Amino acid sequence: GDSVTQMEGPVTLSEEAFLTINCTYTATGYPSLFWYVQYPGEGLQLLLKATKADDKGSNKGFEATYRKETTSFHLEKGSVQVSDSAVYFCALYMDSNYQLIWGAGTKLIIKP
Amino acid sequence: GAGVSQTPSNKVTEKGKYVELRCDPISGHTALYWYRQSLGQGPEFLIYFQGTGAADDSGLPNDRFFAVRPEGSVSTLKIQRTERGDSAVYLCASSPLGLHTDTQYFGPGTRLTVL
Numbered sequence: 001g002d003s004v005t006q007m008e009g010p011v012t013l014s015e016e017a018f019l020t021i022n023c024t025y026t027a028t029g030y031p032s033l034f035w036y037v038q039y040p041g042e043g044l045q046l047l048l049k050a051t052k053a054d055d056k057g058s059n060k061g062f063e064a065t066y067r068k069e070t071t072s073f074h075l076e077k078g079s080v081q082v083s084d085s086a087v088y089f090c091a092l093y094m095d096s097n098y099q100l101i102w103g104a105g106t107k108l109i110i111k112p
Numbered sequence: 113g114a115g116v117s118q119t120p121s122n123k124v125t126e127k128g129k130y131v132e133l134r135c136d137p138i139s140g141h142t143a144l145y146w147y148r149q150s151l152g153q154g155p156e157f158l159i160y161f162q163g164t165g166a167a168d169d170s171g172l173p174n175d176r177f178f179a180v181r182p183e184g185s186v187s188t189l190k191i192q193r194t195e196r197g198d199s200a201v202y203l204c205a206s207s208p209l210g211l212h213t214d215t216q217y218f219g220p221g222t223r224l225t226v227l
Contacts, residue, residue, distance in 0.1 A: 097168065100147075
């Protein structure tokens with residue numbers, strides 16, 4: 001079945017470091033891909049999305065490119081801040097069913 | 113505008129009791145989803161409504177779980193004969209049309225604890 005695999009956390013970085021959180025997926029069709037973020041004590045909120053191959057989603061300095069050839073949607077940021085500390089979830093949504101399928105989440109800790 | 117709201121924010125109940133969890137979606141959103149999230153895991157799909165009807169209830173774990181959306185807006189998730197394994201955060205989300213390209217907007221969740 002369809003699935004999402006993302007790198008295990010926690011990921012600990014120093015402020016201003018470069019961030020990559022890997023996400024790969026398995027899908028029988030052509031999903032839309034999403035990154036959601038959950039800040040401490042808050043609900044899930046969309047960070048960025050891409051709905052077709054080669055699209056790049058971007059928001060708040062974060063980027064991810066939908067790579068069909070490698071079935072990946074890796075999250076990147078050039079210079080992280082302490083305020084980026086959160087749990088990041090990669091997810092896919094197929095046009096053949098009606099549910100977001102989620103990775104397990106990656107906890108990111110940024111130290112000043 | 114107002115986001116998705118869920119009540120109560122916390123619910124503690126005893127094993128065997130009945131509980132109802134409420135979700136108020138964003139006004140005008142026709143699609144509504146319920147998920148549950150256990151600690152350290154991603155959300156798990158439960159049920160999807162398009163308007164008043166449950167278009168996909170394949171994620172409901174068993175017949176103790178039931179959800180309704182009678183007027184196509186507010187939804188209630190109902191759990192009968194609760195078990196300790198039902199303890200989790202129950203999340204509600206809505207989206208404009210339910211398209212696979214739509215963004216789903218999430219509520220803050222209801223934390224259910226079954227003693």
